[in-house]
Amino acid sequence: xxxxxxxxxxxxxxxxxxxxxxxxxxxxxxxxxxxxxxxxxxxxxxxxxxxxxxxxxxxxxxxxxxxxxxxxxxxxxxxxxxxxxxxxxxxxxxxxxxxxxxxxxxxxxxxxxxxxxxxxxxxxxxxxxxxxxxxxxxxxxxxxxxxxxxxxxxxxxxxxxxxxxxxxxxxxxxxxxxxxxxxxxxxxxxxxxxxxxxxxxxxxxxxxxxxxxxxxxxxxxxxxxxxxxxxxxxxxxxxxxxxxxxxxxxxxxxxxxxxxxxxxxxxxxxxxxxxxxxxxxxxxxxxxxxxxxxxxxxxxxxxxxxxxxxxxxxxxxxxxxxxxxxxxxxxxxxxxxxxxxxxxxxxxxxxxxxxxxxxxxxxxxxxxxxxxxxxxxxxxxxxxxxxxxxxxxxxxxxxxxxxxxxxxxxxxxxxxxxxxxxxxxxxxx
Numbered sequence: 437x438x439x440x441x442x443x444x445x446x447x448x449x450x451x452x453x454x455x456x457x458x459x460x461x462x463x464x465x466x467x468x469x470x471x472x473x474x475x476x477x478x479x480x481x482x483x484x485x486x487x488x489x490x491x492x493x494x495x496x497x498x499x500x501x502x503x504x505x506x507x508x509x510x511x512x513x514x515x516x517x518x519x520x521x522x523x524x525x526x527x528x529x530x531x532x533x534x535x536x537x538x539x540x541x542x543x544x545x546x547x548x549x550x551x552x553x554x555x556x557x558x559x560x561x562x563x564x565x566x567x568x569x570x571x572x573x574x575x576x577x578x579x580x581x582x583x584x585x586x587x588x589x590x591x592x593x594x595x596x597x598x599x600x601x602x603x604x605x606x607x608x609x610x611x612x613x614x615x616x617x618x619x620x621x622x623x624x625x626x627x628x629x630x631x632x633x634x635x636x637x638x639x640x641x642x643x644x645x646x647x648x649x650x651x652x653x654x655x656x657x658x659x660x661x662x663x664x665x666x667x668x669x670x671x672x673x674x675x676x677x678x679x680x681x682x683x684x685x686x687x688x689x690x691x692x693x694x695x696x697x698x699x700x701x702x703x704x705x706x707x708x709x710x711x712x713x714x715x716x717x718x719x720x721x722x723x724x725x726x727x728x729x730x731x732x733x734x735x736x737x738x739x740x741x742x743x744x745x746x747x748x749x750x751x752x753x754x755x756x757x758x759x760x761x762x763x764x765x766x767x768x769x770x771x772x773x774x775x776x777x778x779x780x781x782x783x784x785x786x787x788x789x790x791x792x793x794x795x796x797x798x799x800x801x802x803x804x805x806x807x808x809x810x811x812x813x814x815x816x817x818x819x820x821x822x823x824x825x826x827x828x829x830x831x832x833x834x835x836x837x838x839x840x841x842x843x844x845x846x847x848x849x850x851x852x853x854x855x856x857x858x859x860x861x862x863x864x865x
Contacts, residue, residue, distance in 0.1 A: 443492030445816025446795030469781035615700030654848030762841030
């Protein structure tokens with residue numbers, strides 16, 4: 437089977453890496469760190485011939501790429517523009533949650549003409565307050581405000597367009613949910629859904645969950661204390677009702693649904709849905725997949741999940757540590773030479789079970805060093821017999837790679853690994 441992965445980041449590198457176990461893979465446009473046997477192409481996606489297209493990022497999904505490919509008779513893993521609106525508009529997502537009866541945070545949506553109403557709404561809720569841009573903001577359009585002054589300032593900045601331009605001129609204001617975060621990736625073929633391993637993402641920039649929200653500074657899987665019975669509860673309460681609501685609207689959703697769940701004292705509540713594989717969760721969930729990813733993804737695209745075996749996973753654990761450029765998640769430097777990588781983009785000092793996924797790198801000179809080309813640059817993913825071992829190996833390799841001002845958190849999976857998977861990561865979203 438020939439598979440085309442659309443995208444260029446760490447998520448797409450992980451997708452291509454796993455798909456290449458059984459299939460011929462081409463990535464459009466890819467990045468220079470995606471080593472053989474993965475091929476890169478600059479041919480427009482709609483002109484590529486492939487048996488299956490797997491669309492990684494949210495922007496092309498929201499822009500309708502899956503629809504255009506399907507109109508050409510292609511098999512596509514990724515929702516059309518109508519389903520992708522779940523991520524393209526947070527206000528629409530919250531509307532769908534209410535329609536489906538899925539537990540979520542109290543909220544209200546406001547546009548630029550309703551600034552006074554938005555500020556008044558803040559006064560009706562206790563803190564912390566969660567202010568989200570309605571449109572796409574690369575995972576950085578969310579502020580968890582701890583003080584009323586901070587919340588009011590952020591609402592004014594977003595609605596004025598100062599923070600995120602047009603994406604922020606509509607906002608969703610939510611009550612803060614407290615508890616433990618869980619990321620659940622679910623494959624849907626239009627009629628049925630199949631969950632993958634639960635994972636945990638670390639969104640804040642700094643250790644201890646301090647600092648600004650980012651696209652994700654690391655992750656681990658599986659969450660060993662999240663049982664299969666609890667995953668079944670997530671599906672029944674938080675996922676399947678949404679898919680039923682989409683079907684009622686005539687939306688044929690074929691792709692990945694990312695459910696961001698907060699596990700609190702009142703049971704699981706959804707704080708976000710995404711319409712694609714999460715990043716960096718993909719970098720820990722998919723390497724643990726022990727079945728044929730291409731066969732599974734083709735079943736999603738063709739509506740035949742009931743005709744293939746349920747996904748299976750190894751008994752190992754995976755930890756991903758993200759390395760980012762100085763200034764992330766705001767303005768970052770680019771072009772800094774990266775030390776510690778060999779000619780294929782993998783560690784000069786390799787460790788068994790560790791793979792470096794390239795998220796934002798370039799290589800302007802043939803045979804020259806890889807260079808930084810974005811905020812999140814590398815994802816160091818280790819697969820080992822235990823979370824503690826995987827965590828140790830990921831940080832061991834991360835310590836051999838660097839550039840001026842490189843950023844990384846030092847506590848990815850620390851609680852879970854240190855307490856044999858029984859610890860909880862407290863969070864507010």
